Amino acid sequence: MSYNLLKGKKGIIFGALDENSIAWKTAERAHEEGAEFVLTNAPIAMRMGAIKELAEKTGSQIIPADATSMEDLNNLVEQSMEILGGKIDFVLHSIGMSVNVRKGKHYTDSNYDFTTKGWDVSAVSFHKVMNVLYNKQAMNEWGSVVALTYMAAQRVFPDYNDMADNKAYLESIARSFGYFFGRDHKVRVNTISQSPTPTTAGSGVKGFDGFLAYAEKMSPLGNATALECADYTISLFSDLTKKVTLQNLFHDGGFSNMGVSDSVMDKFTEE
Ligand SMILES: NC(=O)c1ccc[n+]([C@@H]2O[C@H](COP(=O)([O-])OP(=O)(O)OC[C@H]3O[C@@H](n4cnc5c(N)ncnc54)[C@H](O)[C@@H]3O)[C@@H](O)[C@H]2O)c1
Numbered sequence: 001m002s003y004n005l006l007k008g009k010k011g012i013i014f015g016a017l018d019e020n021s022i023a024w025k026t027a028e029r030a031h032e033e034g035a036e037f038v039l040t041n042a043p044i045a046m047r048m049g050a051i052k053e054l055a056e057k058t059g060s061q062i063i064p065a066d067a068t069s070m071e072d073l074n075n076l077v078e079q080s081m082e083i084l085g086g087k088i089d090f091v092l093h094s095i096g097m098s099v100n101v102r103k104g105k106h107y108t109d110s111n112y113d114f115t116t117k118g119w120d121v122s123a124v125s126f127h128k129v130m131n132v133l134y135n136k137q138a139m140n141e142w143g144s145v146v147a148l149t150y151m152a153a154q155r156v157f158p159d160y161n162d163m164a165d166n167k168a169y170l171e172s173i174a175r176s177f178g179y180f181f182g183r184d185h186k187v188r189v190n191t192i193s194q195s196p197t198p199t200t201a202g203s204g205v206k207g208f209d210g211f212l213a214y215a216e217k218m219s220p221l222g223n224a225t226a227l228e229c230a231d232y233t234i235s236l237f238s239d240l241t242k243k244v245t246l247q248n249l250f251h252d253g254g255f256s257n258m259g260v261s262d263s264v265m266d267k268f269t270e271e
Helices: 022-032 050-058 070-084 112-135 163-185 208-218 226-237 262-269
Strands: 010-014 036-040 088-093 139-149 188-194 248-251
Touching: 010 022, 010 070, 022 036, 022 050, 022 088, 022 226, 036 050, 036 070, 070 088, 070 112, 088 112, 088 226, 112 139, 112 163, 139 163, 139 226, 163 188, 188 226, 208 262, 226 248
Parallel strands: 010 036, 010 088, 088 139, 139 188, 188 248
Antiparallel strands: none
């Protein structure tokens, strides 16, 4: 269903890799809600080609950018303002990658070059994106910036590896940068802490299926899907949430406040 919540708004959406991506669903929903936007992803993700299909479907242009490169980000923001014909109203940072996870390095035996790379891609890139937007004065007043995160930033999920640390850093950047963005340009900055979701990044986590099933049983409303995450993100881009900023917002069916649920207890009392 469409409510025209983003009619006339212009945005930049990072991280749509394939139709499972949270950013992909968000782009589809933003289009339905009347927004115009530029799609961007790392140059390597372009070669996979799927993003072109999304661009056609949503009438968007694609500008490749490595989110760790200030040069790419400067170019992205300049070109986006040209294409969209003005300043930006919303930005989605939907980017995550751990080299330690990819290479199967255990948390207790990290390769620190991998750690640094993953931190740059998954966390510092958020600072870099906002640095460019802020210094170019590229955001409209009452604009909204959202990044996606996971509860391993607050609690122990052993197989989430160094992504837990990256997410803690990401959430801190949202608060620290969000202060200046709010004070100086009336732009809000939040993170959404999403349920485990079957995407390329999600499924890369060891034992992901168990993770997903456990969270489903623990959450009174069940896991939030990628599409539901997209809906929530749209609400944060809309004018209905103008004074929400510096928040880490849990979008997880209630998981984050649970101790134990009946269905998890049942598993342990089975004869
Ligand atoms: N899937 C989950 O279980 C889950 C749960 C909570 C939060 N998240 C977060 O949601 C976000 C989106 O992930 P997803 O689950 O949709 O997976 P995804 O794999 O579809 O998206 C990750 C994206 O990051 C992009 N990326 C990687 N390196 C990049 C770089 N250097 N520059 C620009 N882009 C780069 C990838 O190309 C990809 O599009 C991530 O921040 C992820 O940590 C995911």
